[in-house]
Amino acid sequence: MNSWASLAAKQLFQAWAHSGVTHIPNPREEGVRAAEKWLEQWSVDSGVEVAKSLGVFPGESAASLNKTAPATSPALPPAAPSPASISPAPAPSTPAPSIPAAPMRSSSPLPSLVDGQTHWSERPLELAARNERFRLLQAEVAACRKCTEIVCRRQKTVFGVGPSNARIVMFGEAPGADEDRVGEPFVGAAGQLLDKILVASGLSREEVYIMNALRCRPPNNRTPTEAEIENCRPFFETQLETIQPEYIVCWGAVAVRAVLRSTESVGRLRGKFHTYRGAKVMVTYHPAYLLRNPEAKRLTWDDMKMLMRELGIPIPPPKRA
Numbered sequence: 001m002n003s004w005a006s007l008a009a010k011q012l013f014q015a016w017a018h019s020g021v022t023h024i025p026n027p028r029e030e031g032v033r034a035a036e037k038w039l040e041q042w043s044v045d046s047g048v049e050v051a052k053s054l055g056v057f058p059g060e061s062a063a064s065l066n067k068t069a070p071a072t073s074p075a076l077p078p079a080a081p082s083p084a085s086i087s088p089a090p091a092p093s094t095p096a097p098s099i100p101a102a103p104m105r106s107s108s109p110l111p112s113l114v115d116g117q118t119h120w121s122e123r124p125l126e127l128a129a130r131n132e133r134f135r136l137l138q139a140e141v142a143a144c145r146k147c148t149e150i151v152c153r154r155q156k157t158v159f160g161v162g163p164s165n166a167r168i169v170m171f172g173e174a175p176g177a178d179e180d181r182v183g184e185p186f187v188g189a190a191g192q193l194l195d196k197i198l199v200a201s202g203l204s205r206e207e208v209y210i211m212n213a214l215r216c217r218p219p220n221n222r223t224p225t226e227a228e229i230e231n232c233r234p235f236f237e238t239q240l241e242t243i244q245p246e247y248i249v250c251w252g253a254v255a256v257r258a259v260l261r262s263t264e265s266v267g268r269l270r271g272k273f274h275t276y277r278g279a280k281v282m283v284t285y286h287p288a289y290l291l292r293n294p295e296a297k298r299l300t301w302d303d304m305k306m307l308m309r310e311l312g313i314p315i316p317p318p319k320r321a
């Protein structure tokens with residue numbers, strides 16, 4: 001398969017995955033339309049031939065595709081590599097990539113404080129499959145331009161950092177100036193405070209996964225809008241579903257809005273565990289807030305002790321004044 005054909009086939013899969021299609025025998029109409037649009041956009045005739053040979057060419061209606069698709073079609077690969085970063089696709093005769101389809105499920109109902117779904121939607125992946133999914137998803141994030149006010153000013157996208165099988169996810173708001181420059185979450189002053197909190201809690205930055213509601217910096221560090229959070233939701237939901245952590249710590253109100261879909265204040269939600277699918281969710285103040293309001297550090301320390309008790313980490317005795 002030549003590189004153009006590989007590209008077209010990958011873009012085809014990408015478009016379907018984007019539209020929530022997870023199996024070839026049952027493509028939804030919107031997936032077919034999206035795939036057609038992609039092929040049109042890229043004008044890659046050889047890609048059409050490859051797609052036909054794979055039995056996934058969407059030039060017919062979804063109904064006719066259903067008729068002709070093989071009974072045991074492979075799952076689609078998960079994410080959307082940018083054209084520049086695509087690696088060669090498998091030949092038509094080889095099985096489709098073994099990575100389970102990434103659930104870009106922006107339209108599915110989410111667990112919330114109200115409806116509280118208590119388990120993950122898919123089986124946990126092997127570490128290599130998680131990392132491969134993240135590699136592809138990261139390329140898609142880098143190419144994302146959904147938030148028009150943000151993309152013209154961003155320097156780097158900030159995907160997330162840490163082991164893809166971490167037990168705990170630290171979930172923040174959005175990149176700031178330092179994160180935008182470096183491409184990593186929580187590296188500025190707030191990040192340094194987070195590191196200290198982690199160390200004091202018997203944890204380390206290396207063993208947790210750190211991510212934000214947004215992957216790009218809002219202009220002048222303004223609070224992300226609801227629309228921007230929703231734009232980025234498919235990315236962070238896929239990350240969480242892939243990691244399937246036992247615990248998620250929501251640092252600040254934006255994280256709470258994104259994960260728990262709640263507009264309650266941090267003050268009202270902290271002090272107990274909530275649920276996001278299979279994870280227990282703890283709410284506390286954002287380190288940037290703590291830098292501005294040092295008196296609240298005591299409350300965050302109380303929250304961290306709650307997490308430490310859950311994890312079986314010994315709590316150090318209080319320091320003498």
Ligand code: SF4
Pocket residue numbers: 141144145146147150151157214215216228231232233235
């Ligand atoms: S914040 Fe998220 S949705 Fe918005 S442009 Fe960046 S990656 Fe895309």
